[in-house]
Amino acid sequence: MEKIKIRNVEINSRVMLAPMAGITDVVLRQLVRKFSKNCLLTTEMISSEALMQKKGGAILERCGNETPLAYQISGHKPFMMAKAAKMLENRADIIDINMGCPVNKVVKGGDGSALMKTPELAADIVKAVKDAVDLPVTVKFRLGYTAETKNFREFALKMQEAGADAMTIHCRTRSQMYAGKADWGEISGIKEIIKVPVFANGDIVDAESAEKCIKESGADGVAAARGVLGNPALLADIEHFFKTGEKRAPLNFREKISLMKEHLDEEIRLRGEECAIQFTRKFYPYYIRGIKGASQFRFALVTENSYEKILKTIDEIEAQCE
Numbered sequence: 001m002e003k004i005k006i007r008n009v010e011i012n013s014r015v016m017l018a019p020m021a022g023i024t025d026v027v028l029r030q031l032v033r034k035f036s037k038n039c040l041l042t043t044e045m046i047s048s049e050a051l052m053q054k055k056g057g058a059i060l061e062r063c064g065n066e067t068p069l070a071y072q073i074s075g076h077k078p079f080m081m082a083k084a085a086k087m088l089e090n091r092a093d094i095i096d097i098n099m100g101c102p103v104n105k106v107v108k109g110g111d112g113s114a115l116m117k118t119p120e121l122a123a124d125i126v127k128a129v130k131d132a133v134d135l136p137v138t139v140k141f142r143l144g145y146t147a148e149t150k151n152f153r154e155f156a157l158k159m160q161e162a163g164a165d166a167m168t169i170h171c172r173t174r175s176q177m178y179a180g181k182a183d184w185g186e187i188s189g190i191k192e193i194i195k196v197p198v199f200a201n202g203d204i205v206d207a208e209s210a211e212k213c214i215k216e217s218g219a220d221g222v223a224a225a226r227g228v229l230g231n232p233a234l235l236a237d238i239e240h241f242f243k244t245g246e247k248r249a250p251l252n253f254r255e256k257i258s259l260m261k262e263h264l265d266e267e268i269r270l271r272g273e274e275c276a277i278q279f280t281r282k283f284y285p286y287y288i289r290g291i292k293g294a295s296q297f298r299f300a301l302v303t304e305n306s307y308e309k310i311l312k313t314i315d316e317i318e319a320q321c322e
Helices: 026-035 048-052 078-088 112-117 119-132 152-162 207-217 234-244 253-271 273-288 294-303 307-320
Strands: 004-006 009-011 015-017 041-047 069-074 094-099 137-142 166-170 198-201 221-224
Touching (some): 015 041, 015 234, 026 234, 026 253, 041 048, 078 094, 078 119, 094 112, 112 119, 112 137, 119 152, 137 152, 198 207, 207 234, 221 234, 253 273, 253 307
Parallel strands (some): 015 221, 069 094, 137 166, 166 198
Antiparallel strands (some): 004 009
């Protein structure tokens, strides 16, 4: 099976770009789409409260070639989540609800993975969003809040009963944050009780890990997150492997440096030069990882405020790749 159908949205891929705050903006998604024409893309997490205050900005941007694209919203108030979803209905192909974010500032407000402690409220949110929009509604959550309170099976059933059209399970608990290894095998058997599509998430970094995840989890597809940093071709590589059983040659350093420059230039187009230069700093270490003199180049890139000087450093890096 190379297609996954989420209600009326057919995805010609078993791979999804998982949402990452401050990462999966329209620029990164375009870099991913350059290689994968069919994967499901997801926006950054959008706070329903911020959206109500008209604070969307660049986070709401999308391009015409992004279909299928899920807009992910967060919050813990059903009526507000419904309003946020309605505001995004004309932009989104799918509405995804964040019930997995583990960071303190999100959880302490009752959002993200805190909702795994209140399954009834989580179900009410799904129902409210389903009633508000004529779009597929999906949910992303974790194994549980702690190792002692893993409730993903019961939670998944409740989300399905509430009307969720698909779900993504990050195979860690909230207390793990992003530490340790994702336990894909923990969710084996989930498809025996869940009839809607299930994506497994966590530590998908190459074609081999994606294949192993599918085998151990029994999920319909995989959701890759941090693995795309510095490697926007990852999802396309996984798709190719799933279809043919063949591994593609990884991007070489010269290709990665070219993508890094494109990433910077497109962020400047989106945000303006000053803001973009600071925003893009987080991505440089991933693009240049493994290059001779990487630590020296990384320092220069993340401390420089001049676009011209950044380009000069990039030229020096390219010279290393010859």
